[in-house]
Amino acid sequence: MNLNLLEFKDKISLAKELFTPFFKGEFECFASPLKHFRTRAELSFYHDEKNLNYAMFDKNTKKKYCLESLEFADIKINDLMKRLLKPLNENTNLKEKLFGVEFLATKKELSVTLLYHKNVDLISKDLANLSKNLNLNLIARSRGKKLVFGKENLLQELEILGDFFFYEFNNDCFIQPNTFINEKMISWVLQGIKEDKKADLLELYCGYGNFTLPLARHFNKVLATEISKENIRFALKNCELNSISNINFARLSSAELCEALEKKREFKRLKHLNLDEFDFSHILVDPPRIGLDEQVLRLASRYENIVYISCNPQSLKENLKTLSKSHKIAKFALFDQFALTPHLECGVFLRKITQ
Numbered sequence: 001m002n003l004n005l006l007e008f009k010d011k012i013s014l015a016k017e018l019f020t021p022f023f024k025g026e027f028e029c030f031a032s033p034l035k036h037f038r039t040r041a042e043l044s045f046y047h048d049e050k051n052l053n054y055a056m057f058d059k060n061t062k063k064k065y066c067l068e069s070l071e072f073a074d075i076k077i078n079d080l081m082k083r084l085l086k087p088l089n090e091n092t093n094l095k096e097k098l099f100g101v102e103f104l105a106t107k108k109e110l111s112v113t114l115l116y117h118k119n120v121d122l123i124s125k126d127l128a129n130l131s132k133n134l135n136l137n138l139i140a141r142s143r144g145k146k147l148v149f150g151k152e153n154l155l156q157e158l159e160i161l162g163d164f165f166f167y168e169f170n171n172d173c174f175i176q177p178n179t180f181i182n183e184k185m186i187s188w189v190l191q192g193i194k195e196d197k198k199a200d201l202l203e204l205y206c207g208y209g210n211f212t213l214p215l216a217r218h219f220n221k222v223l224a225t226e227i228s229k230e231n232i233r234f235a236l237k238n239c240e241l242n243s244i245s246n247i248n249f250a251r252l253s254s255a256e257l258c259e260a261l262e263k264k265r266e267f268k269r270l271k272h273l274n275l276d277e278f279d280f281s282h283i284l285v286d287p288p289r290i291g292l293d294e295q296v297l298r299l300a301s302r303y304e305n306i307v308y309i310s311c312n313p314q315s316l317k318e319n320l321k322t323l324s325k326s327h328k329i330a331k332f333a334l335f336d337q338f339a340l341t342p343h344l345e346c347g348v349f350l351r352k353i354t355q
C-alpha cells in the first residue's frame with residue numbers, strides 16, 4: 001500500500017528548505033518510535049461473501065486493502081483487533097451493517113467505537129455481551145444514537161520533565177495521536193519558557209488542556225480558549241483532576257476571542273472575568289491545519305512571546321511571513337508526530353523585536 005512513506009530525515013530536509021528565509025539556526029528534531037506509536041486508529045469493515053475484514057482505502061486510488069493488524073498502532077489496539085473480529089463474525093446481529101471501527105488508547109486504557117448503518121438500540125443486548133465477554137469499553141453509534149458499555153472517558157497520564165499530569169477525554173475530543181511525541185512537545189515548550197520573564201498566558205485552540213495544565217504553574221494566570229464544547233468540558237474536568245486553580249477556560253472561537261479582547265463584543269461566557277486584569281507575556285497557539293487568520297495574527301503580534309505549534313508547515317510558513325515583521329524566531333523544533341506519513345508537526349518560539 002502506498003502510504004506516501006516519508007522518513008523523518010527527508011521531512012527534516014524539506015522543512016529546513018521551506019523555512020530558510022525565516023530561520024538560520026539549529027532545528028531541534030524529535031524522532032518518534034516507528035512501531036506502536038499511534039493511539040488512535042480508524043478502519044473500515046469490508047464484508048466478503050462470508051466474513052468481515054478490517055480494511056483501509058487508499059485516498060487517491062480508492063483501492064481497498066484488507067489487513068489484520070496495524071504495526072504503527074498501540075499494542076493494545078493490535079491485541080484488540082485480533083480478539084474483536086471473531087465474535088463479530090460469529091454474531092449476525094453484530095456483523096450486519098457494521099461499516100467502521102475507531103480505536104482509542106491511552107497508556108493504560110482502551111476504547112472501541114463500532115459504527116453501524118442500522119439502529120444500535122436493536123442490538124443492544126448483543127453489544128452488551130460483547131463488551132462483557134471481551135472486558136471492553138465499547139461505544140456503538142448509528143445515526144443520532146450512541147450506546148456506551150463500560151467507560152466512554154479514558155484516563156491519560158503524561159510525564160512532563162519529571163512531573164505527572166492527568167487528563168480525561170473521549171473519542172469526541174481532539175487528541176494528539178502520538179503520546180511519545182506529545183510528551184516531547186509539551187516538555188520542549190516548558191523548557192523554552194524557563195528563562196523568560198513570565199506574567200499571564202493567553203492560549204488559543206487549547207483542546208482539553210493538553211499544554212495548558214503543565215504550563216499553568218509557570219504563569220500567574222491563564223486564559224485558555226477553544227471552540228469545542230466537548231473539549232472545554234474536559235478541560236474544566238482536567239483542571240480539577242490536577243487541582244489547578246489559575247486557569248480560566250472559555251469556549252470561544254478564535255474570532256470571538258479577538259472580538260472580546262478588542263472590546264468589539266461582550267460575551268456572557270466571559271462575564272465572570274475582567275479581561276483588563278490580564279497581563280499577557282506569552283501567547284500559545286496550536287491551530288488546525290489552516291493556520292491563523294489575519295485577525296489572530298494581529299492579536300499574536302501584540303505580545304512579547306509567541307509559542308506556535310503547527311501541524312501544517314505550509315500554513316505555518318504563510319503565517320511566519322506576517323509574524324516575522326514584529327518577531328524574531330528564537331527556537332524551531334520539528335516533531336515526527338505523524339511518523340511514516342508526509343505530515344510534520346513544528347514548534348516555533350518567537351520573540352518581539354525590540355526597536
Ligand SMILES: C[S@@+](CC[C@H](N)C(=O)[O-])C[C@H]1O[C@@H](n2cnc3c(N)ncnc32)[C@H](O)[C@@H]1O
Nearest residue numbers: 174205206207210226227228253254286287288
Ligand atoms: C490542533 S488542535 C490542538 C488542541 C490542543 N492544543 C492539544 O494539544 O490537544 C486544534 C484545536 O483547535 C480547535 N479549533 C478549531 N477551530 C477553532 C477556532 N476557529 N477557534 C478556536 N478553536 C478552534 C479544535 O477544536 C482543536 O481542539
